[in-house]
Every structure is written in structure tokens, then in C-alpha cells.
Amino acid sequence: MKTEHPLRSILLFILLMLTALPLQADHLIMVRAHQPLPAALDSLKQTIQQQGYTVARVDMVNIGLLGMGYTSNKYRAVFFGKADEIEKLSRKYPQLTPYLPLRIAIFAEGDSTLLVTINPSTYHEFLAAREPAEIFNRWEKDIEQILSLMAERPGQAQQASGGK
Amino acid sequence: MQINRNPLHLSILIFFLFVAPGGSANAATEESELFAINCAACHGDNGDGGIGIPLALPDFLASVTDDYLFKTIRHGRPGRIMPAFQHLDDEQTWAIVRHIRSWSSGKVKLSPEGAPGDPEKGREIFARYCARCHGPLGKGGAGTGINFTRLHDHPVVAPGLNNPGFLAAASDQIIRTTLLKGRRGTPMLPAAKMGLSSQDVDDVVSYIRSFEKELQRPTKTAMVPAKPTLIATSTDSFAETVENIRQAISEKRLRIIRQHYLDDGLVAQGEENKKQLVIHFGSIQQINTLLTIDPRMGLFLPNRLTVMEQDDGKVMVTAVNPLRFGALFNNANLEHTSRELYKIYSAILEEVSE
Numbered sequence: 001m002k003t004e005h006p007l008r009s010i011l012l013f014i015l016l017m018l019t020a021l022p023l024q025a026d027h028l029i030m031v032r033a034h035q036p037l038p039a040a041l042d043s044l045k046q047t048i049q050q051q052g053y054t055v056a057r058v059d060m061v062n063i064g065l066l067g068m069g070y071t072s073n074k075y076r077a078v079f080f081g082k083a084d085e086i087e088k089l090s091r092k093y094p095q096l097t098p099y100l101p102l103r104i105a106i107f108a109e110g111d112s113t114l115l116v117t118i119n120p121s122t123y124h125e126f127l128a129a130r131e132p133a134e135i136f137n138r139w140e141k142d143i144e145q146i147l148s149l150m151a152e153r154p155g156q157a158q159q160a161s162g163g164k
Numbered sequence: 165m166q167i168n169r170n171p172l173h174l175s176i177l178i179f180f181l182f183v184a185p186g187g188s189a190n191a192a193t194e195e196s197e198l199f200a201i202n203c204a205a206c207h208g209d210n211g212d213g214g215i216g217i218p219l220a221l222p223d224f225l226a227s228v229t230d231d232y233l234f235k236t237i238r239h240g241r242p243g244r245i246m247p248a249f250q251h252l253d254d255e256q257t258w259a260i261v262r263h264i265r266s267w268s269s270g271k272v273k274l275s276p277e278g279a280p281g282d283p284e285k286g287r288e289i290f291a292r293y294c295a296r297c298h299g300p301l302g303k304g305g306a307g308t309g310i311n312f313t314r315l316h317d318h319p320v321v322a323p324g325l326n327n328p329g330f331l332a333a334a335s336d337q338i339i340r341t342t343l344l345k346g347r348r349g350t351p352m353l354p355a356a357k358m359g360l361s362s363q364d365v366d367d368v369v370s371y372i373r374s375f376e377k378e379l380q381r382p383t384k385t386a387m388v389p390a391k392p393t394l395i396a397t398s399t400d401s402f403a404e405t406v407e408n409i410r411q412a413i414s415e416k417r418l419r420i421i422r423q424h425y426l427d428d429g430l431v432a433q434g435e436e437n438k439k440q441l442v443i444h445f446g447s448i449q450q451i452n453t454l455l456t457i458d459p460r461m462g463l464f465l466p467n468r469l470t471v472m473e474q475d476d477g478k479v480m481v482t483a484v485n486p487l488r489f490g491a492l493f494n495n496a497n498l499e500h501t502s503r504e505l506y507k508i509y510s511a512i513l514e515e516v517s518e
Binding site for chain 2: 026031034054055057059061079082083086087090091096107112117118126
């Protein structure tokens with residue numbers, strides 16, 4: 001039986017650390033909602049508002065996907081924020097404007113829906129900590145709360161049976 | 165990827181871990197809860213796959229050890245979407261392994277250890293039989309698992325073998341077993357059906373293991389991450405800059421999809437800041453290519469440029485830096501398209517700042 005050389009494990013570990021650093025995916029927050037996309041989209045808008053944010057726009061993302069032969073074009077991006085915060089940060093830090101307002105991409109996967117967003121703490125990293133972390137930490141907490149609520153929402157079938 | 169860290173979830177977990185009386189039902193709940201929080205968004209509630217590969221395939225579970233699953237969760241797959249879940253401790257990671265293992269009643273059946281192989285011969289065999297799905301350098305197939313652009317009847321995207329996460333997790337015996345037995349439910353055929361001998365298999369294992377040496381060489385991916393934002397300053401007025409951008413986009417045969425003020429929808433209609441304008445542009449082909457490689461890319465599609473006049477009258481144009489996408493999404497397959505996109509953004513910004 002072959003034995004693994006201890007040096008090999010050490011080298012692999014170092015390699016993993018080196019390669020993983022620039023490619024780490026901790027910047028994303030993602031959940032699965034057990035609702036079809038139209039219902040999940042309605043729930044998301046409602047949940048964002050309940051969390052104290054304004055839904056600015058809901059944009060179509062995959063223009064022409066049907067024309068490319070795909071059988072689904074269920075993809076939207078929901079933009080939201082608080083006007084005063086977006087105004088303040090966009091004036092003070094123009095480099096953040098491509099990432100503002102906050103957004104959640106929402107797309108269908110079979111009967112469920114996936115929701116993904118950039119973790120707002122990433123924006124704080126972009127600023128190299130020139131701005132106090134407070135606002136970004138709050139955004140992170142609020143977004144996690146929004147997405148947690150979305151993940152916990154029962155699907156239509158469960159809702160129907162639960163009502164009986 | 166960071167999945168929700170709802171304090172309620174954490175409280176439930178802490179309760180099950182430290183307070184609740186022992187019992188298999190509680191343990192199973194804790195295991196499934198951990199899977200739901202950390203894994204289900206990509207792999208599906210029942211492990212039937214999604215953006216992530218399906219885990220509940222009997223052949224997969226019969227050919228990988230618990231140690232493989234543990235290391236895969238711990239180290240992820242750098243550049244292949246699967247993040248490293250280093251915030252989970254050993255106990256939490258083992259709990260997820262047990263949950264994954266609960267989908268199969270069968271035992272792990274590894275093939276016997278092989279003989280030392282010849283990596284050069286393995287390279288030739290790999291090029292002929294494996295590269296079509298796993299890529300000529302074993303980097304894996306492009307795109308993600310099943311999602312709205314890849315439906316359930318599409319084959320699983322071939323995993324990256326030339327990947328430090330895979331190489332750290334998979335023993336030679338696991339690779340050998342997979343080659344010998346194949347994976348039902350995927351395009352991976354047993355070696356014998358492809359006409360390969362046991363020695364051929366050992367040669368391929370040896371070749372795959374040789375990727376480690378290649379990965380140890382310094383590469384461009386270990387560089388400092390690109391700046392998150394591309395910024396240009398225009399010497400023209402706000403209105404002229406907007407017009408110049410629109411013209412530059414059209415000259416590149418790209419479509420202007422929509423434009424609106426940055427605070428559109430956040431403030432009452434008519435009260436928007438008219439000196440902060442967002443222009444969305446792109447091509448259908450480009451958008452769909454990016455969404456097929458990674459459906460999460462919709463966060464930054466269509467392309468967008470923000471034009472703004474600051475209080476001192478200076479006009480600036482900003483855009484996300486596409487060179488950052490690979491790192492943000494842990495997806496090396498985005499790099500080629502991102503570089504193309506970077507050229508487009510840079511060319512437009514250059515024209516504006518001239």
C-alpha cells in the first residue's frame with residue numbers, strides 16, 4: 001500500500017493557500033427560496049421593504065435568452081437602498097457607484113429560486129477601510145436577514161397544505 | 165461563498181451541538197440544517213445538483229471517502245465556484261459529510277491500489293479519452309451545473325482535475341476507482357468500456373497527480389487582485405460626456421439597453437440627482453455567454469457605466485472592473501470573457517477621457 005509523503009501534504013496546503021486567496025468566494029451571499037420565481041420576486045420586494053429599504057427597480061437581465069433557444073428566461077435583478085445612504089456614499093466615494101444601489105440577482109432553478117448578492121462588507125474592503133465599517137456591517141446584517149427570511153419561506157404547495 | 169448566517173440558525177445549531185440531549189434524530193437535524201445553510205443553495209436540498217454538481221449520485225458516493233468529502237468542503241475548488249468553507253469547524257464539517265453520506269445506503273467501494281504509472285503515457289491517454297470533457301489541461305468543463313441556462317437533461321459539467329482543491333482531496337485510489345467504474349448519471353464511462361487497460365488507468369492517475377508540480381509554479385492568478393473600479397475623468401461637460409459615451413458604445417456595435425439616474429426609484433419622480441446617470445449597454449450574445457458561464461453574473465449585467473458630475477464640476481465615469489469577476493465569483497472560467505469586457509470598458513473610458 002502506498003503511503004503519502006508528508007512533504008506532499010505540506011506543499012499542497014501551501015499551494016491551496018496561495019491559490020485560494022485571490023479566488024476566495026466569501027464575497028457572495030446566496031440562498032435558495034422554495035418558491036417559483038414570480039412568487040419569490042414578490043416576496044423579496046416585500047421583505048426588502050419590511051427591512052426598511054426602498055426597492056428602486058427590478059431589471060430584466062437575460063434579454064433575448066428565449067431567442068437563444070433556452071426554455072426559461074426567468075432572471076431579474078432587484079435594486080434597493082436608502083436614498084440618503086446611497087447619495088452620501090456615491091458623492092464621497094465615486095469608486096463605489098458601479099456597485100450602488102444594493103442589488104440581489106434572483107433566478108429560477110426548476111421549481112425553486114436562487115438569490116445571490118455581493119456581501120456589502122466587500123465594498124468596505126474596496127475602500128481600504130477609509131469609511132467606518134458601520135454602514136457596511138448594517139447592510140450585511142440586513143441583507144442576511146432578508147435572504148434568511150426568503151430561504152425560510154415555504155413553497156406554494158407547503159403553504160396550501162399548511163392552510164388546511 | 166457565504167451562506168446566510170442568521171443568528172436564529174446559529175442559536176439552533178448551538179442548541180443542538182451543546183445543549184440538546186444526544187440522539188440520532190437531533191444529530192440528523194443538525195446535519196441537515198448545516199447542509200441547508202451552507203450547501204443547499206448550490207447543490208440542491210436533496211443533493212440533486214444545481215449550480216453545484218449533484219452529490220446524491222450513488223456512484224459518486226460509492227467512490228469517494230469521507231475524507232475526500234471533508235477536504236472538499238474545507239478547501240473548496242479554487243477558481244471552480246465551490247468556495248472553501250473554512251469558517252466551519254471540524255465537527256460542523258463532519259456533520260455535513262454525514263448528511264451527504266445519508267443519501268446512500270451503499271458502502272464506499274474503492275478499487276484496489278494500482279501500480280505506479282507513467283505520466284507521459286497518461287498524458288497521451290488523457291488527451292485522447294478525457295480531454296474532451298475535462299479540457300486539454302484537465303481544468304474541467306466550462307459553465308456551472310444545472311440552472312436556468314443548463315437544464316436537468318444536460319450532462320454534468322466535468323470537474324476540474326488540475327485543481328489544488330481536487331488534488332488535495334482525492335487520493336490516487338479514488339481517482340483510479342472513478343476511472344475504472346465511471347459514474348452512472350454522467351458522461352463518465354468505465355475505463356473498460358473505453359478500451360483502457362488497468363495499466364492505462366494507472367498511467368492516467370499518474371498524469372493527473374503530476375498536475376501538482378505544474379500548480380506549484382508561480383502563476384498570474386497569484387497576483388494582487390485588480391482594482392474593483394475603473395474610473396475616468398472627462399474634460400467635457402456632463403451632457404457632452406454622456407453623448408460621447410453613447411457614441412462610443414454605438415461605434416463598438418453594442419446596444420444601449422437603458423439609462424436612468426442612479427437614485428431612480430429611491431427618491432420621488434422628478435427629484436432624482438440629474439448629475440448621476442447610469443447607462444446600461446451590451447450585446448445579447450455577451451450577456452448570455454456570461455450567464456451561461458456563471459448565472460450569478462446577472463449581478464453585473466447588462467454592462468453599466470455611471471456618469472456623474474461632482475460638486476467641484478468634475479465629470480467622472482465609473483464602471484466595475486471586470487478583471488475582478490473571477491475572484492468575486494471564484495470562477496476562473498469567467499477570466500477570458502472578463503478580459504474581453506475589460507477591453508471594451510477601457511476603450512470607452514479612454515475615449516471619454518481624451
